[in-house]
Amino acid sequence: MGEIVILSGSPSETSRSDAVLRYMGSWLRKEGFTIKHISIKDVQVEVLFNGDYQHDDIQSIASLLQTAKGVVVGSPVYKAAYTGVLKALLDILPQDVLKDTPVFPVMTGGSHSHVLAIEYTLKPVLATLKGESIQGVYLSDDQVDKQQIEQPITDELIIKRIKHQLALFVEKVNAKHSVTI
Numbered sequence: 142m143g144e145i146v147i148l149s150g151s152p153s154e155t156s157r158s159d160a161v162l163r164y165m166g167s168w169l170r171k172e173g174f175t176i177k178h179i180s181i182k183d184v185q186v187e188v189l190f191n192g193d194y195q196h197d198d199i200q201s202i203a204s205l206l207q208t209a210k211g212v213v214v215g216s217p218v219y220k221a222a223y224t225g226v227l228k229a230l231l232d233i234l235p236q237d238v239l240k241d242t243p244v245f246p247v248m249t250g251g252s253h254s255h256v257l258a259i260e261y262t263l264k265p266v267l268a269t270l271k272g273e274s275i276q277g278v279y280l281s282d283d284q285v286d287k288q289q290i291e292q293p294i295t296d297e298l299i300i301k302r303i304k305h306q307l308a309l310f311v312e313k314v315n316a317k318h319s320v321t322i
Contacts, residue, residue, distance in 0.1 A: 145169050145314070146209040149180045150216035150227025157249045157285040160293035161303075162215045165247070167291075168307055169213075174314075177205055181226045189226060194233040203234050211243040211314040214267060218250030222262040231266055239272030243313040245306065246277035253281050275310050278303050 147166050151158040159180070166176040179202055188196045206212060216223035244267050248259045256279045264274050284296040294300050 144175045144177055144205075144209055145211045145213065146205050147176060147178045147213045148206075148215070148227075149178070149182075150214070150224045150230075152181055152224060152226050153217070154182075155287055156217065157280070157282055157287045157293070158215045158217045158247070160285055160287040160289070161247060161249060161280060162213060163290070164293055165213055165245075165303065165307060168304070169311070172307075172311055174210070174311075177209075179205065181224070181230055184226075184230060189229040189233070192229075192233050199230075199233055202230070203238050206234070206238045206242070207240075209242060210318055211245070211310060212239060212272065213245040213247060213310075214263065215247035215249070216263065218248055218255040218258045221255060221258055223248065223258070223266075228266070231270065234270065236269070237271045239267060239270040241317065242272050243310060243317060244272035244274045245310045246274055247280075248277070249280045249282065249285060251282050255279070273313070275313060276306060278306055 147162050149159050149162050170176050184198055188198060216227050246259055246263045259277050259279050267274050280299055284299050285293050286295050287293055
């Protein structure tokens with residue numbers, strides 16, 4: 142069917158965001174997609190700090206994103222926004238790296254008070270990169286058990302919302318890449 146790239150902006154070794162992204166990846170894999178995970182933790186600090194957009198790792202990430210059928214971008218909320226390391230990566234990628242690509246934004250945070258961070262911080266930067274975001278999903282920490290590998294989401298309503306949003310995402314991905322005869 143095609144490749145979906147999942148980009149994690151979490152610098153934490155034990156991350157709720159990563160647990161949710163892994164869950165979403167396995168759901169998309171069952172739908173027939175090939176999944177490629179990229180973690181901000183895999184990018185050398187010096188490359189991000191120096192803004193080395195010509196580095197092979199950055200070029201490789203850019204290539205993966207540009208050829209992806211769809212992209213899922215996830216981040217925890219830090220200071221009412223996505224992580225600074227995710228911002229550092231996004232800043233050195235080509236300006237149109239997500240051009241016409243369906244994008245599913247996901248954020249996790251300590252409380253429901255940051256629910257709008259997805260709308261006011263993550264979606265605008267994805268739009269700047271020319272991505273086509275769907276609604277996306279925000280999860281609070283109490284809705285995710287990062288110790289549970291197969292089913293980290295503990296809230297049934299959130300599971301339904303994620304599955305519904307994933308179905309819309311798949312529909313958008315398939316519509317973008319359907320062949321017209």
